[in-house]
Amino acid sequence: MDFESYDVLVVGGGLAGIRAAIAVVETNPRLKVAMVSKVYPMRSHTVSAEGGAAAVLRPEDSYENHAFDTIKGSDYLADQDVVEAFVREAPIELIQMEHWGCPWSRDPDGKISARPFGGMTTWRTCFAADKTGFHMLHSVFQTSLKYPQIHRHDEAFVTKLLVEDGRCAGVVAIDMRSGRFDAITAKAVILATGGLGRVYAFTTNGNICTGDGMALAYRAGVGLKDMEMVQFHPTGLPFTGILITEAVRGEGGYLTNRDGERFLKRYVPNKMELGPRDIISRAMVTEFEDGRGFEGPHGKYMHLDVRHLGEDTIDRKLPFMRELGREFVGIDIVHDPIPVRPVQHYMMGGVDADISGITPLAGLYAAGECANVGLNGGNRLGSNSLSECLVFGAATGRKAAEYVSSAKAVGVKPIDTMLKDETRRIEMDFLNKKSGEERIGAIREEMQLSMDAGAGVFRTREGLAKLTKQLAGLRDRFGRIKIEDSSRTFNTELMAALELDYMLEVAEVITYSALAREESRGAHARRDFPERDDARFLKHTVAMRTDDIAPRLEYRDVRITNFKPQARAY
Amino acid sequence: MSAGARASTATKTYRPAMGAGWWTRKRHYFLYMVREFTALPLALWLLWLLYEIYRAGRGPSAFYPPSSTAFVVFSVICLLFALYHSYTFLSLAGVILHFKVLDKPVPSRLIVLSQFGLWLVASVVIGAVLIGFGR
Amino acid sequence: MAEKRITIRATRYDPEKDSAPRLQSYDIPFSDESMVVLDALNYIKSHVDGSLSYRWSCRMGICGSCGMTVNGTPKLTCAAFLRDYWPRSITVSPLNNFPIVRDLVVDMEDFMNKLKSIKPWIIRKQEVPLGAGEHRQTMDQIDDFRQFSQCINCMLCYAACPVYGLDDKFLGPAAIALARRYNLDSRDEGIKDRLPVIASSEGLWECSFVGECSVVCPKGVDPAKAIQQTKLDTTMRFVLPFGNRE
Secondary structure, X not given: OOOEEEEEEEEXXXXXXXXXXXXXXXXXXXXXXXXXXXXXXXHOHHHHOOOOEEOOOOOOOOHHHHHHHHHHHOOOOXXXXXXXXXXXXXXXXXXXXXXXXXXXXXOOOOOXXXXXXXXXXXXXXXXXXXXXXXXXXXXXXXXXOOOOOEEEEEOEEEEEEEEEOOEEEEEEEEEOOOOOEEEEEEEEEEEOOOOOHHHOOOEOOOOOOOOHHHXXXXXXXXXXXXXXOEEXXXXXXXXXXXXXXXXXXXXXXXXXXXXXOOHHHHOOOOOHHHOOHHHHHHHHHHHHHOOOOEEEOOEEEEEEEOHHHHHHHHHHHOHHHHHHHHHHHOOOOOOOOEEEEEEEEEEOOEEEOOOOOEOOOEOEEEOHHHEEXXXXXXXXXXXXXXXXXXXXXXXXXXXXXXXXXXXXXXXXXXXXXXXXXHHHHHHHHHHOOOOOOEOHHHHHHHHHHHHHHHOOOEEOHHHHHHHHHHHHHHXXXXXXXXXXXXXXXXXXXXXXXXXXXXXXXXXXXXXXHHHHOOOOEOOEEEOOOOOOOHHHHOEEEEEEOOOOOOOEEEEEEOOOOOOOOOOOOO | XXXXXXXXXXXXXXXXXXXXXHHHOOHHHHHHHHHHHOHHHHHHHHHHHHHHHHHHOOOHHHOOOOOOHHHHHHHHHHHHHHHHHHHHHHHHHHHHOOOEEOOEEOOHHHHHHHHHHHXXXXXXXXXXXXXXXXX | OOOOEEEEEEEEOOOOOOOOOEEEEEEEEOOOOOOEHHHHHHHHHHHHOOOOOOOOOOOOXXXXXXXXXXXXXXXXXXXXXXXXXXXXXXXXXXXXXXXXXXXXXXXXXXXXXXXXXXXXXOOOOOOOOHHHOOOOOOHHHHHHHHHHHOOOOOOHXXXXXXXXXXXXXXXXXXXXXXHHHHHHOOOOOOHHHHHHHHOOOOOHHHOOOOOHHHHHOOOOOOHHHHHXXXXXXXXXXXXXXXXXXX
C-alpha cells in the first residue's frame, strides 16, 4: 500500500499554518511539507480579520509595555514567559510580512504605521487599511507558492490523527473531490486549524470554524486548555454577526446607549471605548439588562458612532467598514451610527501546547487560534492574534523542522490498518447508515442556540448544568442522524456531520470547564462567582478526554515571571 | 504530489458548452459585439473609397462620384457605425491611458474629455480641408 | 398574513449518477428581508435536502468561496439579496466557464495554476535583510497598486469573460490584475520575470476588452483596466526599451 509521506504535515491553511510551512522549508530546504486544508487557503478565516497586528516597532514603546498590557489583558492567566518571548518575536514577524509584500499602511515618512487598540497603552497595532487579515493571508499564501517543497492538499478533510507507537504519525483525510480516504504520513504534524465559533449561533466566524484540530487532538489524548475562555467581541452587526472591527473604536468611535450616553464611563472610565473586549462586552450586556439598549428585530443593540470622524478619515482608515455598512445594513457610516452587539469571535482556549507549539503527544504541534500556548490567558487583546499566528506559526515550524531531522520514519503496516479502520468507521457510522431520522441542521442549530444561552457572556451554575444535559441529549440524537447524500463526490453533508461531531465534542469541553471554574476571570464571567479567585484558580484548566461525556479536568499553575497579579481595572 | 497532479485522478467533471449565441444573452455582450462588428462596415466603406481613388486616377472623364440614394444610405449607416466605434474607443481611453502629472494621477474623466476634444478638432480640420478642396 | 415564500431552482449534478446537470426546484420561506441567496441555500440544506452541495464560509464577501451564477449573472451568493429578486424565482447554477464537479461546485485547479504562473510574490534582485527594517513606502505608492490588491479570488471575472469561456487557456482577468499589483508595487523588481507569461500567446493579448469582468467584480478591482494598462505598458517597454519605465 502506498502512502504519501512527508517530513512535516500542516493541518490548516490559514496564517499560522502557511507561516509554519514556510518556516519549515526555510529552516531546512530539503524537507518536504504537506499543507492539508479543508478549503483552499485563501478561504481560511484569517481573511476576515480586519483591525491589525500588534508589535513593538516604535522607539517610545517597549517589550515590557506590550508584555504587561497582554498579561493584564489576560486577567493574569497568561504564562508570562510565553508572553515575553512573543513580544520580542512579533516585530520581526511584521517586518518579514512587509518583505513578503503585505501592504501595511504607512506614516508620511514611509515607515509602517500604528493605530491605538483595545487594552494597549500605546499605539502598536500595525494595519493594512481595515482588511489586515485579508492582506496578510493573501501575501503569505502567494509567497508560499514560490516554495516547491510545500505540497498543498486542498479540500482534504482530516478525520483522524494517526498515532503510532506513542507518536503522531500523520492523518487520515477525505479527498473531497473523489471521496477517497487517504492516509498522509509525516514525522511531525502541526495543527493550525483555527477557532470554533460555529458552536455558537451568533458568531463572527465563518462556516469552516468548527474546532476540528482541537477535537482531533483531544481524541488523540492531548488535553484542551482553558476552554472556558471564549471571547465575545463587543461590536458585531445584529442578525449576521459580521465583525465591525475594533479599529473603529481605535480611530475614535463612540459606543452609546439608548440615552445617547457613552456608557463605558461607568465601566472603564480611563480607557473608555479602548478597554479590553471582555469588559466592554459585559458592560453592553449589563446595559441591555438594565433597559438601556436599543430594541431591534434581531435583538438589542448599541450604537457605534463614527460620524464625528468625517468622510475623509473613514475612507482612508475604515473603507471596508463603510462597504459592510452599505451592503449588509443599508447605512452609510459617515452619516448613520452602526448597530452593534456582543458576538462570539475568538477562542482563547485550545490544544495544550507550550511556548514552541509542542504538545504532550510526541510529533504533534499546534499553533494559532487552535492552540493554547499560554499567550492570551483569560482574554485576548485585539491585534495580538494575527501576530500570534505569525510568531507561533514560525516557532512551531522551526521546532518541527529540527525534530524531524532526527526522527525515524513511520512504519507502514500499522498505518494501513488504521486507514482501513477509519474508512470503515466513517462508512458505517455515516455514509452507509440506512436508518436515522435526525437532521444535521436541526441538531446543530439547537447546539448553537443552547451555547449562546448557557455559555455566553454571563454564565451561571444552573445555566451550565442545563447546558451539559442539553449537549448530552444532542450527542444522543447525533447517533441517529440521517445522511441524505450518498454520493462520494464532494459530499458536503458528510463534512457537515463530521464537523458537527467535532463541535459537539468541543462544546462539551467548554461547558464542563466553565462549570468547574468557580470564579470570574477574563472572558469567563460567573454571576454566581463574580470575583476573581487567585487562591483557587490562578491555574490553567486542562481537559482530558474520558469514556464518559464529561472530561477529566486537571489544573496547572500559571507561570509568573515579572508581573505579580493585581486587581484589573481600566 | 502537488494538488494539480491529484486533481487529474479525480472523478469526471461536466464541461458545459458555451454555444455560439452567448452574446445574445446579455446587453453588455451584445453591445460589445456591435462594437467589434463596426470594423466590417468601416472596411467596406474604405474599400469603396480606394476604388473611387483608383477611378479618379484614370482622369476626370472616367470619374463619376456615385450619387444614388442607395449609396447615400450605405454611407450614413457606415457613418453611424464609425461614430459608435469612435465613441466606444475614445471612452475607453480613460481606462487604458494612465500617467501622472506632478506625482498625482490624471483622472480618467479628464483623459476621456481630452480625447473627445481632440476628435472634435481633428474632425473640424479634416472636414474644412475636404470641403475646401471640394470647392 | 400569509408567510412570504420564494422559489429557488438549483443545479444538481452527481457524476456517479447523472450524465448531465439538471435543475431542482425548492420552495422556501422568505422570512427576513436581510436574507441572501446563500441563506436560502443553507435553509434548503438544513431543512429540505441535505444533499445540495456548494462552497461557502465567511458570508461577508471577503473569502471568495460562494461565487455562483444567479439568474444568469455571476455573483457572490452572500451578497445577493432575495428581496432584489422576489417574487421572481431565482435560478442558482455553478459559475460559468468552469468544469462542474458536483451541484454548484466547480473545478478551481486551472485558476489556481494560473495564479501561481504569474509569480505573485515580491521579486527582488537583492533581498533587504530583516534587520534593516521595512522597505520605505508611501501611501501614494500604495495607491498605485491598491485597487489591484483587493482581489478575493472569487473567479466571478472568469465566469463573465467570454474569451475564457471560448478558450480556457487564456490567462484571465484576476491573474493579470494580480501580476499588475506586483509590477506596480514599489518594492518589487520582477516585471521582467512575469513578462514571459503575461505576454505569451495565451496572455493578455487574448483579451479583446469586453469589460464584463470589471462589471461583475464585487470588490472593484477593475481587472479590465489592469489588462489594458498592462498592454500599454508592455508595448511601451518593447517600443522604448531604454525609455521611461513604470
